[in-house]
Structures are given as structure tokens and as C-alpha cells.
Amino acid sequence: MPRKVGVVAVAQTKYEAAKPAWREAEITYQVVERLLQETGLTFAEYGTGIDATVTCSSDHWDGRTLSDIPHGEVAGAHLRAEEKVSSDGINAVIYAYLQILSGHYDTMLVVATCKESQTVGHIIENLAFDPAFQQQIDLDFLSAAALQANSYIHKYGITPEQRAQVVVKNRKNAKDNPFAQLTTPVTTEQVLNSEMLAYPLRSLETKPVSDGACGLILATEEKARKLTRTPAWIAGIGQCYESHYLGDRDLATCEALTLAAKNAYRQAGITDPLKHIDIAEISEYFSYQELLWTEGMGFCDKGQGGKLVDKGITGMGGKIPVNPSGGILSGNPTLVAGMARVVEVALQLMGNAVARQIPRAKTGLAHGTYGPCGQHQAVLILKS
């Protein structure tokens, strides 16, 4: 019988354009401290408290080899097990989940931190492309996304207004999220008149530079029920890599996401996403991505993502609210973003989302992605 594992506590810092007052690990500790206070858990002997930690940070963004040294130190790594996932944070959650499923641990702390403000993202992102073929033409995730946006728009006739609608929706949602970075709503006009960065993507269609951290504690059923009355159970996971070379891919689709979602849905018994999922937190680094990802996840047919947002299906009062938190467009650092989606879904299922709460949310989908044009995709289903 596979173990049942639940999220028993979550924490996040306010996401800000910069946090010059704090070092990276100090920001991590703010999240860790909250989690320890909330659950009363300690880094005790194996089996009696937090058994192990998975951190999520990037040597590139921290400017430090073994960036998990300081993060691990504040997250209980002394004479204990700690591992670092240096990709999008949702994968750190999935890894911790696998470690508990293996029977090796019962209770795990997972935390992700990034201070984008302290260095230059464009140069780092360029290093993700293979050195001989794609790095030389100065690609970064923005220009790659622009290529994908053009491909997607050209194939399905997605309009600038539909893309802008995603931004308007999410920025409006952010107003009710006390952790969100950008909390001033924007209009379609403002989005469509914002500075062109990489055609067709304008600045308001991209995420801001952001600093922050988030984290959560996972526990087996027996321990989870002692720690909280409202655990959010992990019901399904899926991860999938897409091909690296952009030319190998049909950029107007996201097969890897479909495969990842398929696995997660199968495990969670979801056959009709619109019907079975009450709330989704999706990683939309760019406006068009929310539309494309909803297609990949089967919320609608290919090419119909624009209609979802037109009809308000993904709005706060819609059939499947997407990004009640305000999403990544309202400000999340890279790496933290995917874990923040899990945190937000858990908050919803625990009934703690306050002003942004979706009533009677019982099944939630968290999505994370990293790499050019979402080369790696991951989906995690939570149920209350």
C-alpha cells in the first residue's frame, strides 16, 4: 500500500523587487522559522521531528558553488540529510515526496529561495542553452518565449487582447494576496501599450525581477493528522522533459506538459480536469503561457486557451479559477515560483487563502516549469 503523504504547513515571504536588507539564507530562515513555529516540529532525532530537508537554490543566482551550504545550515542540515534540487521548486517538493514514499523518512522540510535582484538573469539564462548551437545567438528565456509566442499565435490566432486578459486577471487577483509583489491592477490598454521587449511580448506580459522564499512541510498520514486538522494530500505527480533544441519542437504545443499531467491525473483519478479540479496554480512566466499551459493540461482543446480566458472560465468566479494568487506575473522569483504554486494550492485546500479563497476547494493542481519554452514540466495534484 503506497503511503499517503500530505502538506501540513506552508510559509512564504512577501515577494519583493529586492530585499537588500537580507542575505539569501536569512530569507530562507524566515520561512523555516514560520514552519517550525506553526507545527512545533524540531530537527530532532530521526522519526520524532523533521527527518530530512530538500532545499532549492541555484549556484548561478546565488553566485556561490554549493549554494545549499548556507540554506541547509538554517534549514536543519547539521549532521542530518539535506539535498539540493537546483531546478524549479515544484521538483523539490516532488523529490521530498518520493523520499517519504520510499519509506526512508516520514517528515520532510522543503524550501526554495532566490534573490534575482542581486545579479543578471539574462546572462544566466543564456547558459541554459547548448553552447555550440543556441547559446551563441544570445538566446535567453525571454527571447525563446517570444519565439514560442509567435509560433503559438500564428498557429491558433491567439489575440493580443487574450494575452492581455491573462495579465489583467492575475494582477487583479494579486490585490488579495498579502504575499504578492505587484498588487496594483492593470488594464488591457496598459498591457498593450507597455514597452515592447521581444516581439510580441511586452513588459507587462513578463514577470518582474523578484526576491523571496517559500517552503512547506510534508508528512506521512499518521504524522500529518497529528500536525494539522487540514492536511492537503498529494494525490498525483507527473514530470516530463521535452527535447532541448528549439528546432526539434513544435513550439505551439507542450507535449511534455500533457504527458506530465496525464500521469498526475491518472494517479489522482482525474478524467475531466474542468470538472474534477477546483483550483489551479499554473506557472505563467509570460502571458501567453497561461493559455498554452491550460491547453497542455487538457482544460480545453489545442488552440482554445484564449477562449477559456475570454469566457471567464479561469477567472475567480469561473469553473476552474487559475492563479487566484496572482501567479508568477505578479511576482515570484525563479526556482521559488513552482513551489509557491504548491504552497498556494495547499493554502486553498486548507481553507487558509483568506481573501483569495476559492470556496469549497477540494482538488487543486499545481504546475511548475523551467527551461526555455517550458522544456521541463511538472504537475502535482493535491486533495483535501
Add this chain to the structure above:
Amino acid sequence: MSKAKEKETQEYLGLSHVLNLSFNWSAGPYLGKWLTELRDNGKLWASRCPKCQRLLLPPRIVCGICHIRTPEWPDWLQLSGKGKLLEWEKVVAPQMNPSTGKIEPEPYIHGNILLDEGVTFQHYLEEQDETKLKEGTRVEVVLKPREERQGLVTDILYFRIVEE
């Protein structure tokens, strides 16, 4: 051409790249205060873990062993800057400083000093003649003049031997 000859004359194409990635790290309230006290007042401080009581140099947000918050300044202990040499390293092989890209002048000696308050600190030693160094040698800190101090750990110039 024989296979062996082919391999000899084969050109292995490589791509050169100098990664120039700039950073601006925050010092945070603990290390930041430590550095400003050094720069502005020429003072050295350490903090103490409220649980295990060990001295923390540098002061930091949490004791990694006890997992609890540690005090912020001024709830710190001022250090005399005096101590004894535990051991030292004479660095002979050339080392590049990754912050400047320049090769450090070598050889140089740096020491591991046990400060009188009971915490260790690593820094340059003034004495570059190893024969004059032995375990237990008394040393004291020497700071750069105020106008040269910038809020860096190298505002400390070195530790010099104290003639007893």
C-alpha cells in the same frame, strides 16, 4: 590517410567563453553590522548562541547546531583582537582570486588564530618567515587606517606577532 594519422591531425573544435557575471550581495543585518562596526569604529564583535553558548564569528541569524535565532547587535561580545596562533598555511601554488580574476602574489601565509575570547578566526599574518612562527605564538589584529577601510573583512590588514 590511416586512422592513426587522421586522429593526429584531427582538429577538436572548442568554444571559448569568459563568464562575466556581476553580483551585488547583501550583507544582511548580522554581517552587515559586523562590517560597519569594523569600518566605522575599528571594533570586532562576535555573537553568542543563547542555547549552546558558543561564540559565533561571524554573527549569523541562526545557530546551525541549535536551530534557534541568535541575538542582533548590540547584544554581542566585543573582541580584543588578541589571540594565539593555532596553525598556519603557507600557500605556495599560485591562486587566482575569483573576485578579481587576478593571481594572488605568492607565497603568502595565513593563520588560524584562536582569539582570547574562545573563537577562531582566519586571516593573513604579517610574519612571512615561517621559522618565526610556532603554535601558541601570541598575535594581535592590525587594522587598515580608517580612510582605507571599506566595510570588508580585509579592512583588517593582518595579525602581527606580539613581542612578549
Add this chain to the structure above:
Amino acid sequence: MSNRVAIIGVGQTYHASKRPDVCITELCNEAVRAALEDAELTMKDIDAVVTGNMELFEGRYHQDLWQVDYIGSYHKPGFRVTTGGTTGGTLACTAFYCATSGQYDVVMSVTFEKQGEGDSRAGLKIVADPIWDRWITTGAIGTLARLGSWYMKEYGATEEHAALVRLKADRNACLNPHSHLKLHLKSVEDVLKSEMLVPPLRRLDMCPASEGACAIIVASEQKARKLSRKPVWVKDWVEVHNETRYNRGDPVSLENLEKAATTLFRRNGITNPRRDISMAEIYEPATWAELVWFEAFQFCQKGEAYKLVEKGATERDGEFPVNPSGGVIATNPIGATGMIRVAEAAMQIRGDAGPHQVTREVKRTFTTAWGGSSWTVAHLLSKTLD
């Protein structure tokens, strides 16, 4: 542990100081194909692929993304874990976790380093805190030099003993087709005349920077029995990290190593390590580390290790072989090094390591990975499930 896992395939490249004939991903592909061939499987049989290396060493960001087409993770689940020097050992644990989770049955784990393509010395220097001590750090060399001075002073070992360890490593490496440094050293003098780095550490006392990759394939119990004629069972594994080592009041930090060994031995009923275990592949970045850490891992009393080396007890044909592969001192593609220990130990258990096979029967092995601020990862492999 609720589920059991076995290693059903291992593969590595022919490690060298430079492999200009392949790019990073082709290097990994070599190890992957070797592992698949060893396991007699194809990528179709693999359920998930996990990978890792030292993040910054080759400067690449999200290295696993470029690797996709070369290590078979295309349209498969997987992720990347990076824990510095312990990465290879950690990625073995990652595969073990995945294969015992019930989510994946057959998992491949791939690690590598192509150090000539980056600046690993700078990469190691920036382990240090950028504000506190990056300007003064000498990286691992200083720490390992201090280990040597301390051991000699504490127990009366001499530089000749470290040289004996180096000679053993070279003898073994010369028999290991995959090893990097095959120096054919003849005498203690050959070792002692090498360049001094930070006394007493000489160049030949230190591990090299190698380019190479390693891949292992593991399977959950049922699948392992079905797919492999010689599954190597994974009894247990442990990871021990620590807080930043700012204060070097004690010149030598053995806590992590001791805890790793104690935990594994206690959990698996091992009361006399040198009797209950057949051999060890220890991650030894320097000759001195092999001596001091052999003691820290409780394979002998403190101060005894160098005497055992004198007697030849840790030779390939000795009573307790240590690093019959030649160890890290002969081959060190950092990201893969920890995993090479596991791959080598698995081959020794299977009895097909090749010319460097140990002469005694191998029932159980102890493998470790080291890195970070003295982190330790350790695994226990066994010929049988009991």
C-alpha cells in the same frame, strides 16, 4: 525500508584529464550506453532519469536540459540534484529513493564532470562565503593539508605512509581500464619528489581534475529479479551534511563521517566493520584522507590506519581492500566521483570488475562520497538481500 532496490547496470567513460573529442553531453552518452549495455536494456526499459554534477563548474545553467537527448530523458520523468562533491553519491541515493517509492521501477542516474571546460579551481574557491572568507580560501587543499599535519603529529605517521597510499592507488589504477591517472610509480621517492602545494600536501597526494561520466541503473526488487542475473542489492544509505565550517578550532572535522558510518552500521547490525564488510570504496580527495577517514569510519582504531597500510592490509589482495579501483586520487570527475565508487563496488560484488578485481570474496561493500563543508554520503551494497 518498505521496498528493496538493486543495481542492475553500471557504466562509466574512460576518464582522462581532457576529452576534447566529445562535448559534455556526448561524454554522458558514453556512460549511459555503457550502463545500458551492462544491464542489457534499452532506454524503453527506463522509467525515469535523474542527473547531477557540480552546477557551476562548466558554467552551464540547468545542465539537465541540454542533456535530454543524450541521456535518454526525452519525454520521460526526471529531475536534477546537485550537492557539490557528494553529487555522485547523492545521485545514487536519488535513484534508490525513486526506485523504492513505488512511482518508478527502473531508474537511471547519470553524473559527470568535464572540468577542463570550466575553471574548477575558481569554482571551488567560490564555495566560500562571498563576503566573509572567499578572499582567503584555498579551497579543499588547505583543509586536506591540515589533515595531514594533524595526523602525523597526533599518531606518528610520516609522509612516507601517505606515499604508500599513493603507490597503492597507482598500482590499482594501472589495472583499472577506466581510471585516469596511470603513472606507473615505482617508489616512495617518486611520490615525495612531486611538487609541494601546501605542506605537507604534495601534488601526488591530491586527486586530479578529470573529465568523465558515470551512470547506474537501479530497479525495484521485483523488476531487479526479473531483469538481472546478478543484481547488487542496496541495503541502506545515509547522507550527513552540516553547518558552514567557519570556525576551525579543531583542525579536523570527522563528525559527519563518524555519524554516517555509525548510522549505517547500527541500522544494519554491523558490529565489526572490518569483518562484516568485505571492502570499501572511499571518496578520498587526498592520501591523508584515506588514512584518517578509514579510522573515522571505524574500520580500525585511531592511529592504526597507517600501520595497516604498511602491512598491505588494504591492498587489492589484502584482507580489507580499500579503493581497488585506484580511488579518487587516480580519477576525479567531481560530479561523477561519488557514483564511480558505487559502480566500482557493484562490479566487485558481481566479480566482474576486470583486472582490478579484488582477490577475496566480496559480500558487502561500503562506499562514500565527500564534499561541501565535510558532508558525507555513504551506502551499503550487498550480494544478497539478507
